[in-house]
Amino acid sequence: MRKKGIVLVLFLLSALSIFIGVKDLMLHALFQGDSEQWLILATTRIPRTVSLILAGATMSICGLIMQHLTQNKFVSPTTAGTMDSARLGILLVMLFLPNASTTIRTLAAFVFAFLGTLIFLGLSRLLPTKDPIFLPLLGVMFGNIVGSVATFFAYQFQLIQNMSSWLQGNFSLVTKGSYELLYLTIPLFFIIYFFAYFFTIVGLGEDVAVNLGVNYRLTQMLGIGLVAAASGLVLIMVGTVPFLGVIVPNIVSLIYGDHVKQNLWITALSGSLFLMACDILSRIIIAPYEVPVSLTVGILGSLIFIYLLVRRKRA
Numbered sequence: 001m002r003k004k005g006i007v008l009v010l011f012l013l014s015a016l017s018i019f020i021g022v023k024d025l026m027l028h029a030l031f032q033g034d035s036e037q038w039l040i041l042a043t044t045r046i047p048r049t050v051s052l053i054l055a056g057a058t059m060s061i062c063g064l065i066m067q068h069l070t071q072n073k074f075v076s077p078t079t080a081g082t083m084d085s086a087r088l089g090i091l092l093v094m095l096f097l098p099n100a101s102t103t104i105r106t107l108a109a110f111v112f113a114f115l116g117t118l119i120f121l122g123l124s125r126l127l128p129t130k131d132p133i134f135l136p137l138l139g140v141m142f143g144n145i146v147g148s149v150a151t152f153f154a155y156q157f158q159l160i161q162n163m164s165s166w167l168q169g170n171f172s173l174v175t176k177g178s179y180e181l182l183y184l185t186i187p188l189f190f191i192i193y194f195f196a197y198f199f200t201i202v203g204l205g206e207d208v209a210v211n212l213g214v215n216y217r218l219t220q221m222l223g224i225g226l227v228a229a230a231s232g233l234v235l236i237m238v239g240t241v242p243f244l245g246v247i248v249p250n251i252v253s254l255i256y257g258d259h260v261k262q263n264l265w266i267t268a269l270s271g272s273l274f275l276m277a278c279d280i281l282s283r284i285i286i287a288p289y290e291v292p293v294s295l296t297v298g299i300l301g302s303l304i305f306i307y308l309l310v311r312r313k314r315a
Contacts, residue, residue, distance in 0.1 A: 006269045010053075013276045017052065018045045020280060022288045048174045052279055053272040054182045055171075055234050055241065060271025061192060061264065062227045063245020064252075066117075068203030068260055069223045070124065073253070074136040074309075076245030077113075077231040081143035083240050085116020086232050087163075088150040095157055102181060102236060109232030116146060117224045133309070169239040169294025171279055182237050188230050189268065196261035199223055203258070241275065241294055243301025248274055250308050 018041065019025050025045065029037045063076035070080075077083050089112025093100050120142055124135055154163045192199075198219045201209050209216040234241070248271045252263050275293070278300060282291040 003266055003269070006266065006273060010269055010273045010276065013273065013280065014049050014053065017049045017276060017280055020283050021045065043176045044174070047176050047179050048171050048279075049276075051174045051179045051182055051238060052171060052276050054185050055238050056244065056272035056275030057189070057268035058182075058185045058230045058234050058271075059241055059244040059275075060248040060267045061189060062230050064249040064260065064263065064267050065192060065199055065223050065227055066245070067249055068199050068258075069220050070121070070135060071203055071205065072135045073250055074133070074246060074305075075139060076243075076249075077117075077227060078240065078242045078245060079136045079143070080120045080139035081116045081146055082113045082120070082228065082231050083235060084143035084146040084150070085119075086110070086113035086228070086235050087240070088112055088116075088146055089232075090236070091150045091154055091159065091163060094159060094163070095153065106181065106232055106236050109235055110229050113228035113232050114225055116142075117228060121220075121224070168292055169241040169297065170292045171238055172290050172292075174238065179237055181233055185230050185233055188226055188233075189264075192226055193261065193264055195219070195222060196264055200258075200260040203260070239294060242298045243305055244271060244275060244297060247301050247304045247308065251304075 021040075021044070023040055025037055025041060026034075030041065059077070066075050066077065066080060066082075067073055086109040089108040089110075090105050092112075093105050093108045097104060120139055123138060123142060150163070151160070154160045198214055201212055201214045202216060202219050202223070206216045209219070249263075249267055252267045252270055256263050256266060275297065278296040279293045282293045282296045285291055285296075
């Protein structure tokens with residue numbers, strides 16, 4: 001699909017997303033100035049659509065950057081322990097600072113996501129094999145260990161239900177005044193775009209990066225910091241969205257190649273498009289009830305992930 005086609009489809013799905021819900025929105029009522037219709041539009045529908053676009057783009061870009069930093073196509077914040085580490089940080093804030101602001105929780109998520117990703121990279125250097133499958137498996141196991149620690153503390157302090165419901169990927173609770181922190185991902189995106197050329201060089205390996213005059217370790221740390229910050233923001237605002245950072249960059253890479261700067265915009269648009277489609281499906285599959293979008297993305301994403309694994313093995 002051409003880039004203009006993706007933009008057009010995303011625009012159409014965004015319009016469809018605004019008009020799908022338990023309460024019907026009517027164009028003629030909006031044009032007539034119906035206060036209730038405008039209240040629903042401004043309070044829930046537009047915030048939800050905007051948050052879908054920002055979250056989908058952010059998680060896809062985070063996956064793209066992590067795949068270049070690790071030189072592995074199956075690594076993303078959800079398969080490298082990044083999101084699990086951020087979840088642990090949020091849980092500790094809930095335990096020791098129950099009245100903490102969203103800013104404090106976001107900062108804790110960023111710090112723990114950053115440290116967790118550093119630990120994952122440290123463990124990855126101990127792998128004796130270059131098989132691309134082992135690195136995401138290591139990340140999944142590391143993430144499960146961190147997640148088990150978080151679950152243990154949540155169980156001890158009776159926070160299991162609170163943590164599970166709050167951190168599950170779900171856009172049904174997004175309203176005006178509860179999602180605006182996601183706008184911070186926009187400047188992060190431009191910072192990533194500015195350093196995209198260096199991330200591309202780092203993706204060629206440490207020896208190549210050093211020979212081209214790029215500080216490999218510093219660039220890698222910068223990339224990890226940006227991914228941790230963006231992932232923490234998404235986790236705080238809408239919860240965990242699995243597989244998005246794996247499948248979207250891989251599909252874009254198959255079509256457009258591996259240059260980060262050239263693929264950044266198309267990856268962002270494709271991530272928003274995929275998440276928007278999954279959210280619409282989640283809203284209509286058992287309407288008027290709603291399936292959490294993390295479940296829909298998890299099912300479709302796992303099927304695509306298996307296909308990518310089989311395709312890579314055959315290649």
